[in-house]
Amino acid sequence: MRRGAWHQFGDRSQKLALEQLQNGIGVGVILSPRDLSYDNAKKYAAQYHALGAELVIDQQFYVPSFSNKNLESYPTSQYRVAASCLHQLTDAQLANLSRGLQEINKGVAANAIIAPAVVYEAGRPDIVALNAKLFSAARSVGDTLGVPTLATVVLGNSVTAADQTVQTALSQATALNADGWYFAFEFSSERVPAMRDRVLRCCVAGLALACTAKPVLHAFAGPMGLLSFGFGATGAGIGHSQNLWHFSRSRWGPSDGQGGGGDAPARFFSAALWGTIVHPDETAQLPQGVRNQVLTPSPYVSPWNRWQANKHLVHVICTTLSGVAAQANARVCAQSAVSILTQARTLHTAVAASGVALCDGTNTYQQNWLSAVGDLLTQRADEFAFLELL
Amino acid sequence: MPFVVHLSDAQKAYPEYRFVAALTPSEQKAAFHVRDAAGQDLCLKIISPIYDPQRLTREVQALQAIKHPNVAGFREYTFSSSPTCQRHHIVEEFISGQDLTAHLLPGQPWQRPKAHSFFASLCDGLDVLGINAIVHRDLKPSNIRVRADGSPVIIDLGLARHLTQADITNTSDGARIGTPLYFAPEQFQGTKHDIDHRTDLFAVGVMLYQSLVGEHPFWDGKSRASLSDRVCRSNDHLAAPGFMSLPDQWRLLTSKLLEKERVNRPRSASQVATILRKIGGV
Numbered sequence: 001m002r003r004g005a006w007h008q009f010g011d012r013s014q015k016l017a018l019e020q021l022q023n024g025i026g027v028g029v030i031l032s033p034r035d036l037s038y039d040n041a042k043k044y045a046a047q048y049h050a051l052g053a054e055l056v057i058d059q060q061f062y063v064p065s066f067s068n069k070n071l072e073s074y075p076t077s078q079y080r081v082a083a084s085c086l087h088q089l090t091d092a093q094l095a096n097l098s099r100g101l102q103e104i105n106k107g108v109a110a111n112a113i114i115a116p117a118v119v120y121e122a123g124r125p126d127i128v129a130l131n132a133k134l135f136s137a138a139r140s141v142g143d144t145l146g147v148p149t150l151a152t153v154v155l156g157n158s159v160t161a162a163d164q165t166v167q168t169a170l171s172q173a174t175a176l177n178a179d180g181w182y183f184a185f186e187f188s189s190e191r192v193p194a195m196r197d198r199v200l201r202c203c204v205a206g207l208a209l210a211c212t213a214k215p216v217l218h219a220f221a222g223p224m225g226l227l228s229f230g231f232g233a234t235g236a237g238i239g240h241s242q243n244l245w246h247f248s249r250s251r252w253g254p255s256d257g258q259g260g261g262g263d264a265p266a267r268f269f270s271a272a273l274w275g276t277i278v279h280p281d282e283t284a285q286l287p288q289g290v291r292n293q294v295l296t297p298s299p300y301v302s303p304w305n306r307w308q309a310n311k312h313l314v315h316v317i318c319t320t321l322s323g324v325a326a327q328a329n330a331r332v333c334a335q336s337a338v339s340i341l342t343q344a345r346t347l348h349t350a351v352a353a354s355g356v357a358l359c360d361g362t363n364t365y366q367q368n369w370l371s372a373v374g375d376l377l378t379q380r381a382d383e384f385a386f387l388e389l390l
Numbered sequence: 391m392p393f394v395v396h397l398s399d400a401q402k403a404y405p406e407y408r409f410v411a412a413l414t415p416s417e418q419k420a421a422f423h424v425r426d427a428a429g430q431d432l433c434l435k436i437i438s439p440i441y442d443p444q445r446l447t448r449e450v451q452a453l454q455a456i457k458h459p460n461v462a463g464f465r466e467y468t469f470s471s472s473p474t475c476q477r478h479h480i481v482e483e484f485i486s487g488q489d490l491t492a493h494l495l496p497g498q499p500w501q502r503p504k505a506h507s508f509f510a511s512l513c514d515g516l517d518v519l520g521i522n523a524i525v526h527r528d529l530k531p532s533n534i535r536v537r538a539d540g541s542p543v544i545i546d547l548g549l550a551r552h553l554t555q556a557d558i559t560n561t562s563d564g565a566r567i568g569t570p571l572y573f574a575p576e577q578f579q580g581t582k583h584d585i586d587h588r589t590d591l592f593a594v595g596v597m598l599y600q601s602l603v604g605e606h607p608f609w610d611g612k613s614r615a616s617l618s619d620r621v622c623r624s625n626d627h628l629a630a631p632g633f634m635s636l637p638d639q640w641r642l643l644t645s646k647l648l649e650k651e652r653v654n655r656p657r658s659a660s661q662v663a664t665i666l667r668k669i670g671g672v
Binding site for chain 2: 125128129167168170171172173174175208209211212213214382385386389390
């Protein structure tokens with residue numbers, strides 16, 4: 001698996017990913033069948049491969065009964081049923097699911113198979129058994145196509161609430177004979193994960209997976225991708241939509257309307273703040289020196305509009321992550337994240353001192369992330385040392 | 391209770407072999423050092439009638455694929471029944487020498503180069519089992535023979551795989567404590583679904599600790615309940631002076647092998663062997 005930022009697909013992402021890859025931004029693409037028909041997936045996959053990107057397709061069985069027009073276009077659509085029905089799949093049906101997965105992954109020339117899996121929940125051995133069953137269907141595809149098979153390890157809220165439940169779920173998930181891990185951690189519905197303990201727990205979980213010496217693709221990382229390489233991930237999934245900034249099952253639930261934020265001004269993702277700021281409204285209020293620090297350059301700052309803002313965000317996050325991922329090992333990557341977040345805290349302090357209160361409250365999580373990564377480095381020093389031994 | 395077959399009865403049942411000596415029996419088999427007509431030394435194991443032949447047959451098919459210097463060579467499995475005679479046995483390579491029990495002596499830690507070489511080879515053998523999807527589940531010093539050149543050989547592999555969890559945990563406490571000395575936490579408190587290759591690695595960790603420190607990490611001479619409690623909850627072994635005095639990398643590897651949660655242990659025996667070879671005998 002290529003190391004660096006992966007474009008995580010959301011709605012209307014295909015051209016954005018294409019443009020970024022043409023500019024050398026990002027090393028891979030994670031396709032989302034929820035957001036892309038099968039025919040389009042094949043069409044764009046060929047273009048991504050032509051640009052040198054690796055590609056995987058997330059089967060998205062997180063809410064297994066969810067379906068939409070795009071999902072219905074895939075040969076596995078008949079298996080988009082309630083988990084209770086998936087439990088009852090016969091060997092023949094499982095073989096048929098496997099054939100469907102093979103057709104899809106072959107169709108997009110996937111570089112690795114992402115096994116379908118439902119979200120792990122605490123105290124649910126039935127889910128462990130179901131995911132093992134689904135993994136076996138994917139494993140046979142990987143073996144047939146000669147590509148690695150990644151087990152999907154998405155830890156649900158009931159798991160992520162406590163350290164012990166995370167450990168138990170990971171012990172169960174890592175019993176699978178996988179070549180790597182497609183990892184996500186469910187957070188509460190905040191815009192960017194901000195709760196220190198949960199962020200630390202996510203990092204500890206990722207580090208445990210990395211210590212298996214198998215690649216970890218941190219899915220739905222978004223801005224938190226800054227921490228991914230510090231816990232040993234090989235790749236981090238980056239997307240422009242806020243609902244790709246942490247794993248949320250609401251993406252696979254009924255739509256709550258048009259969305260899109262109305263006429264709100266475009267947000268500007270600042271690498272220096274490691275967060276967004278309303279631009280130009282808020283940045284205009286800043287003293288010149290602070291504003292210059294806040295305004296991270298990219299090819300997409302002019303003309304400034306919401307779609308440019310999306311491209312700018314992906315560009316800035318991917319570029320920064322590329323620098324972090326190039327560090328020698330996970331410990332140094334974590335230290336890089338600490339350095340970036342420390343500078344972000346300083347700049348947020350300068351912004352606050354200038355009298356500007358960020359309306360999105362995007363200065364709330366950096367300190368918690370700093371604290372979490374600091375604790376990761378000290379409390380998990382043995383794991384970092386172990387990773388360095390591998 | 392061990393499954394005991396008297397030497398004379400065994401000799402009558404298997405006249406084609408010359409029975410040299412009875413070996414330590416287990417609950418599942420009576421074992422003998424035998425010599426075949428060609429003069430080759432072998433280990434013949436008569437299987438207890440409590441075993442399901444079909445399950446054993448499936449397991450044996452997997453074992454037949456394994457050929458490795460650190461795993462006892464499998465030669466033959468026979469189950470036959472006639473009105474006058476029933477034969478149900480396994481023939482394996484006979485490993486002369488002692489088992490590891492004789493080498494892990496209290497208060498006599500090994501030199502690290504010896505530990506490095508021995509456990510790296512042991513993990514090589516264990517890795518072959520892992521590749522063949524076999525979990526030993528009963529790895530312990532008495533199931534590891536030490537050849538004259540000091541290299542380890544895993545014996546009795548596979549049979550323990552058929553144990554149900556209830557069977558595994560039925561061993562009583564006190565002086566009769568045997569296998570539980572090498573149990574992982576999931577063997578004390580989990581279900582059979584929680585047992586995988588990392589369960590065997592915990593046992594490797596216990597033996598590695600014994601070899602390096604000269605004492606068992608969890609056994610305090612009291613009871614099975616106390617042992618279980620220490621295996622599942624205590625990290626006192628990490629503060630033992632003999633352990634604390636080890637070089638960092640040895641402490642790190644040993645403590646990782648002895649992690650309570652499987653996810654925090656090394657992923658495979660191959661990983662452990664690789665690390666041991668990186669550390670070297672320093």
